[in-house]
Amino acid sequence: MRIPRNLLAAFRSEDTFLMAVHIDPDGDAIGSALALSSALESMGKKTFIFSRDPVPKYYRFLPGHDKFSTRIKEIRKKDPVLVLVDCNTPARAAIDGYSFRKSLVIDHHETERDFGDIRWIDHKAAATGVMIFHLLKTLRTAFTKEIAMNLYTAIAVDTGTFRYSNTTSDVLRVSGELVAMGADPNLVAVNLYESWEYKRFRLLVMALNTLEVRNRIAMIHVTQDMFRETRTSAEDTEHFSNFPRMIGSIKMAVLLRELDNWQWKASLRSRGGLNVARIAEKFGGGGHENAAGFKITADLKVVRELLFKAVGSSKK
């Protein structure tokens, strides 16, 4: 992993940093920002972490998660160097409109535009957490148990705990080192996958009851009535589309979520043989080859029929 020398120099010479993560931050964004912040503080630097959105409840087991702040104006007064973490434009971090004397970018996502004075973007990295690991190794900062937990979680989230195709030998070796440094794989897994609220589980069962499999598509939906009955909300449907994806004979899993009367959000997940971004584009949406989505205003039955018929005409 080649880290830009001027990036290393900036971390060594500057004194005050603001880490900013993307909107709706995930485990990779949160863990990476927390680990980088702790490491820089151990070097005697002052750091702040900004997120427009609060840390989701299921990531509040991460050490230091209360360091996140939304007070961008106050932080701005300290004249920090900006570090975009796990994103690469100010808009993705909801800080467009603010200027900083120096901007650094550390990310593994598709580049949206050429923002930043020093950019380290590695599309091949499985997680920003892997990049931060190598950065801290090169900076020779101390790895505490807290840093190890944050980086391990960052990597676990973005690799589906070592199940996705981005799980390289380096990913596993780095994770092994992080465990040696104090990360607890079982604690991470329990927090990520086995800490569901009962009401969320009830919502899942309701959604699974709507399952229909046709034309190699598995489709489930969640209505506003179901949210009301279970006292849940949209964030509780996270990962629901992974369940019908377990069926080996299908090409695509679909979760339809009712946003409002007649308005639906469709999440499409491929099992690898189908480019679902192409299907989403037909409906004015977009995304990646294996995960895409769109919004549509129509009767549920109509939406379902349209989707069941959309695959035949779409190839990878």
Add this chain to the structure above:
Amino acid sequence: MRIPRNLLAAFRSEDTFLMAVHIDPDGDAIGSALALSSALESMGKKTFIFSRDPVPKYYRFLPGHDKFSTRIKEIRKKDPVLVLVDCNTPARAAIDGYSFRKSLVIDHHETERDFGDIRWIDHKAAATGVMIFHLLKTLRTAFTKEIAMNLYTAIAVDTGTFRYSNTTSDVLRVSGELVAMGADPNLVAVNLYESWEYKRFRLLVMALNTLEVRNRIAMIHVTQDMFRETRTSAEDTEHFSNFPRMIGSIKMAVLLRELDNWQWKASLRSRGGLNVARIAEKFGGGGHENAAGFKITADLKVVRELLFKAVGSSKK
């Protein structure tokens, strides 16, 4: 990992080996036996693999899975050295009654009795696959892609793909090496977790609809009627109890499976704070601290009530 020197000597000096795995073999038993067999054959040895039960369908993606044989009598005539793999008594491998001129044991399970001329039992090993990895490294045999896939799968199965508390830094480092040697983490995960038959998924949804949560116990059941309606059988309920275990507020998940009219098999899974073996023992069953079971003949309602009341009086 300290490997007995006489074990290494036996593998070097003997020519014909019979690997035998335990009844109802799992991924660790199957992958470990296949990897050891391939490695010994690359050393010019003749090998056989015995399993009383067929390789379960969801492990038939493993390279070489068709090497398993049930023809113990014919194999016996070749006068092989016996190697018990992932078990430590002939009874566990269903080969009691046959004698061998030399017996080796490689296992990480609790020792049942002192069987074997050379015993290598490491309770701390997360999987027999980890032991075989270190054995082959020491024997300096070639690691093919097939061996890497088999050992990676063995380790993945016994660590819940790196989610259980036996996931040590060594486990992750070894797995990283196996990926570098050609194991494919995504292919393994897809085969283990995302290749469900639709009928099995339907059975799961039916089971989840029976969910009741009370007294910090989450209970589901599967009846003979459900098996008939979905054309499934007992082996399809494997891992069902993991689903209610996802609920963070519970202490124990229970799966009740109807064996016959009025006869039920209960599988108890703890979330860590409760010794479920103690509960199973009350009903004449047994098991481990985190996973135990028993059989009971009674009306379903009665069984459920007994279990819902069994926890209050049982502490770890």
